[in-house]
Amino acid sequence: MTDSKTAGWRFAFSRRWLGYLAFAIVFAIACAFLSNWQLARSKEAAAANALVTQNFDSQPVALADELPTLGSYSPKQEWTRVTVTGTYERDQQLMARNRPFNGNPGFEVLTPLRTADGSLFIIDRGWVPTGNTTDAPDHVPAAPAGTVTVVARLKGSEPAIAGRSATGDQVGTIQLSVVKQKLDGADVYTGAYGLLDTEDPAPATAPTPTVTSPPSQDEGLHWSYMIQWIIFALIGFFGLGYALITEYRKLNSHDPAEQARAAERDRRRRAKRTDSDVEDELLDATR
Structure with missing residues (x-):
């Protein structure tokens, strides 16, 4: 015969079942946080896509208007097209190492462009493959000589990567503070550099462009994951209710x-x- 203390629903208020309820609540709160995190990721992806749509094919504006100081740059300016006229400092050209392109190892060519006020704006002119016999390109197409007008897309200075360094005319990442040191402390734009879009006059040969079309605008599966976490929380309470009813039926079978x-x-x-x-x-x- 069933103990009278467990008859009816009184067992549900035991320490064991209150512990189960507490666990289900904690699990649901964790699921809610994860669901909210996925929602935030979805909003971030949507904002990034909107930024690409707005900036990638924007009308070029003067570099000095977009970046009024050498350190100016906001993430909202990424991909914005700017135009600047100057002369390439071809003898101060640098190479960003470890830059794969279409599955092949290589370098990105960083050529300083001296503007009318004497400051240097770094232009990423494109990609060249690693050489056959040395850890350097076999050939780098020369930048145009004389005055050139460049249209480029803004990119923020890259962070340092632990363990990645370089010597000579190479840099481990496009970290503009390091680029400035390589250029002996010249007046260098350190907030952003430019991915080459066009240059006039155009050279006979040029490095391979690294960006010719907008980046992928896939927002991912964040909405699906957000809904899944909500469902998991509901499943937790459903499982608790099912177990509760099952035990009730067992204890009250008499x-x-x-x-x-x-x-x-x-x-x-x-x-x-x-x-x-x-x-x-x-x-x-x-x-």
């Missing part, structure tokens, strides 16, 4: 009212059985 409900549930299950289910039961019984 109660006439519960016995009547169990008989009704059994009758409904039997009513839902198909002929195939009956045949399967008969076959199992004869084995």
Whole structure:
């Protein structure tokens, strides 16, 4: 006979079941945080896509208007097209190493462009492959001589990468503070550099452009993951409720009212059985 202390729903207020409830609540809170995080990621992806759409093919504006100081730059300016006229300092050209392109190792060519006020704006003129015999390109197409007008897309200075360094005319990343040191402390734009779009006059040969079309604007599966975390939280409470009802039925199996409900549930299950289910039961019984 069932202990009278466990009859009815009183067992649900035991320490064990209150612990289960607390665990379900903590699990649901964790799922809510993860769902909200996915929502934030989705909004970030949407904002990044909107930025690309707005800036990538924007009308070029003067570099000095977009970057009024050498250190100016906001992430919202990424991909904005700027125009600047000057002369390439071809003898101060640098190479950014470890820059794969289409699965091949190589370098990106960084050529300082001296502007009318004497400052240097770094132009990433494109990619060249690693040489056959040395850790350097076999050939780098020369930048145009004389005055040139450049249209470029802004990119922020890159961070340093632990363990990646370079010597001579090479840099480990396009970290503009390091580029400035390589150029002996000249007046260098350190907030942003430019990915070459066009230059006039155009050279006969040039490095391979690294960006010719807008970056992928796939927002990912953040919305799906957000909904999944909500479903997981609901499943947690559903599982708790199912376990609670199952134990109630077990502990109260002696109660006439519960016995009547169990008989009704059994009758409904039997009513839902198909002929195939009956045949399967008969076959199992004869084995």
